[in-house]
Amino acid sequence: MKLREFAKQLGLSPTTVSRALSGYPEVSEVTRARVAEEAVRLGYRPNVNAVRLKTGRAGAIGVVMGRAGEFHFAEFMAGMAERLVAEDTDILVIPMADPDHNDEMQLYRRLVESQRVDAIIVHSPRPNDERIALLHKLGMPFLVHGRSDIDVPHAWLDIDNEGAVRRATSHLIDLGHTRIAMINGRPGATYALHRDKGYREALQSRGIELDPQLIASGNFTDELGFRFARSLLEQANPPTAIVAGSMMTALGVYRAVRSLGLQVGREVSVVAHDDVFPYLTADNMAPSLSATRSSMRAAGTRCADLVLQLVSGRSPLEIHELWPVELILRESTAPVQR
Amino acid sequence: MKLREFAKQLGLSPTTVSRALSGYPEVSEVTRARVAEEAVRLGYRPNVNAVRLKTGRAGAIGVVMGRAGEFHFAEFMAGMAERLVAEDTDILVIPMADPDHNDEMQLYRRLVESQRVDAIIVHSPRPNDERIALLHKLGMPFLVHGRSDIDVPHAWLDIDNEGAVRRATSHLIDLGHTRIAMINGRPGATYALHRDKGYREALQSRGIELDPQLIASGNFTDELGFRFARSLLEQANPPTAIVAGSMMTALGVYRAVRSLGLQVGREVSVVAHDDVFPYLTADNMAPSLSATRSSMRAAGTRCADLVLQLVSGRSPLEIHELWPVELILRESTAPVQR
DNA sequence: TTTTCCAACCAAATCGTTTTCAAATTTGAA
DNA sequence: TTCAAATTTGAAAACGATTTGGTTGGAAAA
Numbered sequence: 001m002k003l004r005e006f007a008k009q010l011g012l013s014p015t016t017v018s019r020a021l022s023g024y025p026e027v028s029e030v031t032r033a034r035v036a037e038e039a040v041r042l043g044y045r046p047n048v049n050a051v052r053l054k055t056g057r058a059g060a061i062g063v064v065m066g067r068a069g070e071f072h073f074a075e076f077m078a079g080m081a082e083r084l085v086a087e088d089t090d091i092l093v094i095p096m097a098d099p100d101h102n103d104e105m106q107l108y109r110r111l112v113e114s115q116r117v118d119a120i121i122v123h124s125p126r127p128n129d130e131r132i133a134l135l136h137k138l139g140m141p142f143l144v145h146g147r148s149d150i151d152v153p154h155a156w157l158d159i160d161n162e163g164a165v166r167r168a169t170s171h172l173i174d175l176g177h178t179r180i181a182m183i184n185g186r187p188g189a190t191y192a193l194h195r196d197k198g199y200r201e202a203l204q205s206r207g208i209e210l211d212p213q214l215i216a217s218g219n220f221t222d223e224l225g226f227r228f229a230r231s232l233l234e235q236a237n238p239p240t241a242i243v244a245g246s247m248m249t250a251l252g253v254y255r256a257v258r259s260l261g262l263q264v265g266r267e268v269s270v271v272a273h274d275d276v277f278p279y280l281t282a283d284n285m286a287p288s289l290s291a292t293r294s295s296m297r298a299a300g301t302r303c304a305d306l307v308l309q310l311v312s313g314r315s316p317l318e319i320h321e322l323w324p325v326e327l328i329l330r331e332s333t334a335p336v337q338r
Numbered sequence: 339m340k341l342r343e344f345a346k347q348l349g350l351s352p353t354t355v356s357r358a359l360s361g362y363p364e365v366s367e368v369t370r371a372r373v374a375e376e377a378v379r380l381g382y383r384p385n386v387n388a389v390r391l392k393t394g395r396a397g398a399i400g401v402v403m404g405r406a407g408e409f410h411f412a413e414f415m416a417g418m419a420e421r422l423v424a425e426d427t428d429i430l431v432i433p434m435a436d437p438d439h440n441d442e443m444q445l446y447r448r449l450v451e452s453q454r455v456d457a458i459i460v461h462s463p464r465p466n467d468e469r470i471a472l473l474h475k476l477g478m479p480f481l482v483h484g485r486s487d488i489d490v491p492h493a494w495l496d497i498d499n500e501g502a503v504r505r506a507t508s509h510l511i512d513l514g515h516t517r518i519a520m521i522n523g524r525p526g527a528t529y530a531l532h533r534d535k536g537y538r539e540a541l542q543s544r545g546i547e548l549d550p551q552l553i554a555s556g557n558f559t560d561e562l563g564f565r566f567a568r569s570l571l572e573q574a575n576p577p578t579a580i581v582a583g584s585m586m587t588a589l590g591v592y593r594a595v596r597s598l599g600l601q602v603g604r605e606v607s608v609v610a611h612d613d614v615f616p617y618l619t620a621d622n623m624a625p626s627l628s629a630t631r632s633s634m635r636a637a638g639t640r641c642a643d644l645v646l647q648l649v650s651g652r653s654p655l656e657i658h659e660l661w662p663v664e665l666i667l668r669e670s671t672a673p674v675q676r
Numbered sequence: 677t678t679t680t681c682c683a684a685c686c687a688a689a690t691c692g693t694t695t696t697c698a699a700a701t702t703t704g705a706a
Numbered sequence: 707t708t709c710a711a712a713t714t715t716g717a718a719a720a721c722g723a724t725t726t727g728g729t730t731g732g733a734a735a736a
Contacts, residue, residue, distance in 0.1 A: 002722060002723085003722065003723060003724095003725095004722080012685080012686090013685065013686045013687075014686085014687095014722095014724090015685075015686055015687080015688095015724085015725080016638060016684080016685055016686070018723070018724060018725085019685090019724090019725090022724085024725095026683075026684065026685080027683095027684070027685080028684060028685090029685075031685090032584065032683080043451075045448070045452060046723060046724095047391070047453060047721085047722050047723065048452045048453055048454050048723095049387055049390040049391040049394075049396070049453060049721085049722080049723090050391050050691090050722035050723035050724085051722085051723055051724075052387040052390075052391075052691095053385070053387040053388050053391045053692065053693085053721090053722085053723075053724095054690075054691050054722080054723050054724045054725085055691090055723085055724070056387075056691080058387070058610050059454075060430070065415065065416065065419055070412065070617075071617055072414055073412040073415075074408065074409055074411040075414040077403065077411075077431060080433070081403055081433025081434070082433065084433050085433040085434070089429040090430055090431065090432055090433070090454070091430070091432075091433070092398070092428055092429070092430060092431075093415060093419070093426055093428065093429040093431055094429075095418070095419025095420070095422050095423040095428075095429070096419070096423070097429070109689050110383070113381075113383050114383065114385075115385060115386060116386050116397075116428070146718070150648075212385065219617070220617060220623055221617040221618070222552065222617060222618045222619065225621065226622060226714095230393050248499060248617045251589070251618070252622070255622075255623070258596075258624065259624055270652050278411070278557070278559060279408075279409055279557070279558060279559040279560060279584060279586045280559070280560045280589070281560065281561065283729080284560055284561050284564060284590070284593075285593070286593045286596065286597055292627045294735080314550045317536070322389070340692060340693090341692065341693060341694095342692080342693095350715080350716090351715065351716045351717075352692090352693080352694090352716085352717095353694085353695080353715070353716055353717080353718095354694070354714080354715055354716075357694090357695090357696085357715090358695060360694080362695095364713075364714065364715085365714070365715080366713080366714060366715095369714080369715090384692080384693065384694095385692050385693065387691085387692080387693090388691070388692035388693040388694085388721090389692080389693055389694075390693095390721095391691085391692080391693075391694095391721050391722065391723085392694045392695085392720080392721050393693085393694065394691050396719080427685085427715085623677080658720095677736100678735100678736080679733075679734100679735080679736070680726085680734080680735070680736085681732105681733085681735090682709090682731105682732095682733085682734095683730100683731095683732090684727105684729100684730085684731090684732105685708105685729080685730075685735100686728080686729075686730095687726105687727095687729095687733105688725100688726090688727095688728100689724105689725085689726080689727100690711085690723100690724080690725080690726095691722105691724085691725105692721105693717080693720100693723085694719105694720085695718100695719085695720080695721105696717105696718090696719080696720090697714100697716100697717095697718095697719100698715105698716085698717085698718105698728100699714100699715080699716075699717095700714080700715070700716090701712100701713080701714070701715085702711100702712080702713065702714085703710105703711080703712070703713080704709105704710095704712090705708100705709095705710090706707100706708085706709090706710105706712100
């Protein structure tokens with residue numbers, strides 16, 4: 001059913017019908033009500049593509065998805081979905097071929113030019129992230145999930161990674177640990193730098209010298225956790241505590257500890273960051289895992305919310321949210337054994 | 339840059355330019371080459387919304403995402419992305435508010451009517467799935483990831499869940515196990531029925547009577563695995579083997595076994611289904627996990643491929659793929675102890 | 677009564693392409 | 707050289723909405 005026909009059936013002009021449905025004021029209440037009612041009854045819905053062509057609005061938010069397929073991703077999107085379901089906005093997932101730099105910039109540029117999205121969410125930003133510069137230059141509204149030091153105004157939402165790791169590390173120090181290992185994410189992303197900083201500061205403020213051997217970084221896989229923990233624990237002067245970065249690496253660390261006949265929460269303390277997954281909870285691990293916690297899903301919901309505000313004109317300069325991270329102590333952290 | 343201007347710069351008509359770019363035959367090679375080259379140089383790209391309005395194509399494939407935010411989802415999408423990156427097609431994720439039945443049907447109906455997608459992928463179908471009937475009725479191309487018994491022609495791709503579980507269970511029986519527990523997915527979906535069938539058939543063909551107490555079902559969480567395994571193993575006549583359904587439940591099962599001072603691969607054998615995640619591999623578990631394996635990512639890639647074929651006119655009746663599942667034996671399955 | 681104003685409605689232009697139909701040009705055979 | 711056929715090109719009409727810039731009729735003001 002097209003606007004033309006629908007209007008004819010109502011004995012009105014397309015103009016009036018369009019106005020009635022879009023909530024413009026210059027149409028009488030009684031007419032508006034009738035139009036709305038009949039639209040439902042006759043099943044008229046404006047053709048999205050026509051609306052988009054005319055208004056220039058895309059009705060979608062873009063998210064670029066890397067090849068990695070991180071498990072956080074689904075949770076974040078589920079969170080976004082929670083907020084967007086009420087709006088008439090959907091999520092456009094744009095596949096990214098290679099993490100090749102030029103390709104990536106090209107992808108963003110084309111995405112913007114194609115006018116398929118009203119705004120973009122940028123994930124895992126780097127301290128000096130050219131994507132941000134580009135999007136700013138092109139005038140596309142965007143929200144950064146994470147942070148960047150780049151000297152370009154932009155909206156962002158991030159969690160306090162630095163504080164989280166500092167707290168976690170400090171807590172371990174309070175328990176008497178001095179050899180504390182740290183598993184970080186892939187170098188390059190700002191969050192990895194922040195975590196590194198939190199870790200270093202905690203050590204420094206308590207006068208503990210940093211041992212570079214105790215730091216690893218890479219994708220947050222179970223395997224990374226296992227390999228690194230295992231190799232450290234087999235060494236002469238093993239760490240007594242490990243900051244494990246993510247739930248998956250924590251699983252690997254647990255496994256490594258057990259494989260050497262040791263126990264988490266006794267010979268080795270472990271803290272990780274928990275993004276709060278419905279299918280794998282820190283509380284249920286054995287022993288239960290002490291963790292810094294921040295819901296990925298909630299972040300998704302809030303990001304969607306902020307993006308909508310951005311699209312409807314709010315200044316990016318006003319949008320900066322730093323979420324505190326809670327540290328939840330469970331059985332995996334205990335006083336150092338002597 | 340609009341088509342109008344661009345054509346003018348080239349001294350050609352919009353018609354010719356459009357044809358040159360869309361690869362129509364009635365344009366000379368030399369002109370086509372010049373147009374293509376200049377398009378790149380001057381940065382002309384057709385406005386997607388105009389193209390869509392005119393052609394009626396949306397350039398996107400729809401995927402409805404439930405609130406659950408399953409961890410499979412990201413892998414499947416990453417797989418789709420792998421195939422779609424070459425095409426000019428993207429993935430539209432449509433958030434679903436409640437799993438309320440009426441809402442769900444309404445959502446699909448509106449999605450179709452809105453013409454935002456060229457095709458839809460339906461996940462976790464039920465034996466008699468109304469979504470399939472609806473999409474068929476509305477004439478929207480769609481591919482079912484999984485299977486349905488519904489009497490409506492439709493394209494599908496599924497893995498052989500029945501065969502996988504039958505093989506896994508038979509293998510356990512071969513090893514001398516007779517009390518074999520089974521953790522299944524949420525009842526309702528066809529794949530859960532298939533798995534149930536495979537399990538029952540394996541038992542029956544070897545003359546083992548089924549004990550309903552040994553069957554559980556629910557979301558594939560770590561917690562379900564733990565709770566169920568633990569409660570069974572504490573009982574008087576505990577199972578000696580468990581078919582664990584997914585990697586996450588397998589984690590829970592492992593934990594339960596350990597928590598009782600038992601060992602996987604000795605007192606209790608475990609098999610699970612592995613969707614092949616980059617961050618958590620069966621091979622790396624301790625002991626390594628025997629698993630039926632089928633790559634979720636590969637399924638996503640293939641589904642994207644098939645959907646593209648569907649969109650370009652191939653009959654749904656020709657598209658039925660049943661993927662075999664391999665059973666990979668590792669340390670978690672061993673002869674029953676007596 | 678006449679003028680002014682306002683609420684309510686509408687015709688037609690527009691968004692940026694694709695595609696139909698027709699015209700112009702080139703080619704090749706006679 | 708000529709003319710029909712084949713090849714290239716273009717003008718203009720869609721696609722289905724929104725929106726600008728009017729009308730219209732009746733109530734309020736003069």
